[in-house]
Amino acid sequence: MKEPDLPLAEWIVLALLAEHPSHGFALATLTAEGAEIGEFWYISRPMVYRSITRLVERELITPVGAEEGNRGPQRMIYAATRAAKATVTRWLSEPVTELFDVRAELTCKLLLLQRRDSSPARLVERQRLVIDEIEESLRAKELAAGDHIARASYTLRLEHVAAARRFLDAVDVDIAAEGAEAAADPARSAVRSG
Numbered sequence: 170m171k172e173p174d175l176p177l178a179e180w181i182v183l184a185l186l187a188e189h190p191s192h193g194f195a196l197a198t199l200t201a202e203g204a205e206i207g208e209f210w211y212i213s214r215p216m217v218y219r220s221i222t223r224l225v226e227r228e229l230i231t232p233v234g235a236e237e238g239n240r241g242p243q244r245m246i247y248a249a250t251r252a253a254k255a256t257v258t259r260w261l262s263e264p265v266t267e268l269f270d271v272r273a274e275l276t277c278k279l280l281l282l283q284r285r286d287s288s289p290a291r292l293v294e295r296q297r298l299v300i301d302e303i304e305e306s307l308r309a310k311e312l313a314a315g316d317h318i319a320r321a322s323y324t325l326r327l328e329h330v331a332a333a334r335r336f337l338d339a340v341d342v343d344i345a346a347e348g349a350e351a352a353a354d355p356a357r358s359a360v361r362s363g
Contacts, residue, residue, distance in 0.1 A: 172256060172259065172260060173227060173229065173256065176220075177210060177273060177274055177277065178200075178210075178212045178216050178217075178220050179220045179223055179224060180257075180260060180274075180277075181200065181206060181210065181212060181220075181277055181281070182196055182200075182212070182217060182220040182221060182224065183220075183224055183229055183230065183249060183253060183256075183257055184257045184260075184261065184281045185199060185206075185281075186224075186230050186247055186248060186249040186253075187249040187253060187254045187257040187258075188284060188285065189248075190233050190234075190246050190247060190248035191246065191247065192236060192244035192245060192246050192247070193214075193217050193218045193221050193244070193245070193247075194214075194238075194244055195244075196217050196221075197212070197213075197214040197217040197218075200212035200217060201214075205280070205284075206277065206280060206281075209273070209276045209277060209280060210273050210276070210277050221247060224247075224253075225247070228250065229249065229250060229252075229253040229256070230247045230248060230249050230250065230253060231247065231248060231250060232245050232246065232247055233246050233247065233248045234246040260278075261278050261281060261282055261285075261287075261292070262291065262292055262295075263292075263295075264292060264295045264296035264298070264299045265278075265296070265299070266299060268300075268303055268326065268329050268330065268333060269329075271296075271333045271336065275296060278292065279292070279340060289340060293337050293340050293341060296337060297334075297337055300330060300333050300334060300337070303330060304327065304330045307323050307326050307327050307330065308323075308327070310323050311323035311324065311327065
């Protein structure tokens with residue numbers, strides 16, 4: 170099955186609905202500026218509702234009920250379809266292929282995996298392989314560059330590769346620390362795996 174071509178905002182809304190059914194206002198609260206997801210990728214309330222509309226049109230989510238709002242109209246509750254849940258799981262496991270997507274898309278994938286209490290170790294491992302390929306390609310282009318501006322441009326992009334590696338290293342440190350905590354506390358480990 171081919172993955173849908175969705176903008177990042179729609180992927181995030183779909184991933185949140187794959188966790189559990191919810192309404193647009195609750196999703197907008199998570200993606201608001203400074204909120205859990207919004208701290209790294211802000212999605213305005215209108216964009217959340219637009220994403221919901223598009224996801225319904227693509228038959229990736231469906232309305233499953235309504236909830237009375239404290240002030241105002243009823244809030245429609247949406248849930249991800251079974252197929253959409255599987256699609257989100259695959260998307261979350263795929264590394265980003267463009268260096269500029271590390272800051273937004275990869276960071277959001279890591280946050281969403283954390284919300285699912287899923288280890289990002291496999292994603293980080295696969296992302297390192299993609300970063301290696303990007304670096305190899307950039308180094309070859311840097312060597313072949315005919316002028317100083319082109320070489321400087323490739324040097325800058327290689328600095329972005331180094332920053333992406335440092336980011337992945339920091340995530341690896343956190344994964345190792347969580348593993349050590351779980352090993353020291355077998356009850357916690359049992360709860361997470363049960």
